[in-house]
Amino acid sequence: RTAMAAAPPPSTPGGSQPPPPLQYSALLQHLVGEQRRPRVWDPNTFGGIPSPPKSKEQKMVERAMESCAFKAALACVGGFVLGGAFGIFTAGIDTNVGFDPKDPYRTPTAKEVLKDMGQRGISYAKNFAIVGAMFSCTECVVESYRGKSDWRNSVISGCITGGAIGFRAGMKAGVIGCGGFAAFSAAIDYYLR
Numbered sequence: 001r002t003a004m005a006a007a008p009p010p011s012t013p014g015g016s017q018p019p020p021p022l023q024y025s026a027l028l029q030h031l032v033g034e035q036r037r038p039r040v041w042d043p044n045t046f047g048g049i050p051s052p053p054k055s056k057e058q059k060m061v062e063r064a065m066e067s068c069a070f071k072a073a074l075a076c077v078g079g080f081v082l083g084g085a086f087g088i089f090t091a092g093i094d095t096n097v098g099f100d101p102k103d104p105y106r107t108p109t110a111k112e113v114l115k116d117m118g119q120r121g122i123s124y125a126k127n128f129a130i131v132g133a134m135f136s137c138t139e140c141v142v143e144s145y146r147g148k149s150d151w152r153n154s155v156i157s158g159c160i161t162g163g164a165i166g167f168r169a170g171m172k173a174g175v176i177g178c179g180g181f182a183a184f185s186a187a188i189d190y191y192l193r
Contacts, residue, residue, distance in 0.1 A: 068140035075136035076129045083128025087121035135161045158185030
């Protein structure tokens with residue numbers, strides 16, 4: 001390639017210099033580069049529904065609902081309800097509900113069957129509530145620490161929750177619990193997003 005020397009711009013008869021040529025690199029810096037100013041989108045511009053500014057009470061309620069304590073409490077209540085329903089369902093399909101192992105030929109009464117179903121439902125409800133609260137709280141803490149909301153948060157919190165539950169039975173169970181909960185969390189996050 002041959003290098004061309006920049007020729008001085010010709011002067012006009014009036015004595016004024018013509019404007020310098022447009023530099024596209026400077027223009028791109030303002031359009032997509034570091035000097036670009038963020039644009040504030042107003043929903044009224046595009047025919048959206050106008051919304052009044054939020055009051056202090058609304059902002060306070062939003063902050064409370066986005067807190068880790070509220071998320072953990074909500075997961076605890078949801079886990080309790082889901083666990084209770086699951087426990088009653090499994091007790092309903094179990095053929096040994098209400099049977100006395102000392103006298104297997106005696107037919108259980110309806111009261112004994114309902115009592116056994118209730119005990120199993122409460123047991124499942126407590127377990128689901130604890131796991132739900134642990135998972136939700138750890139996910140919220142991990143998300144707050146990382147400052148990102150992506151699939152890694154659920155995998156990390158699933159590993160922490162599964163590991164904490166499994167370590168009560170030993171190191172091997174803790175590692176298996178960590179891997180199992182992390183894989184389950186990743187699968188649920190993949191299908192829900």
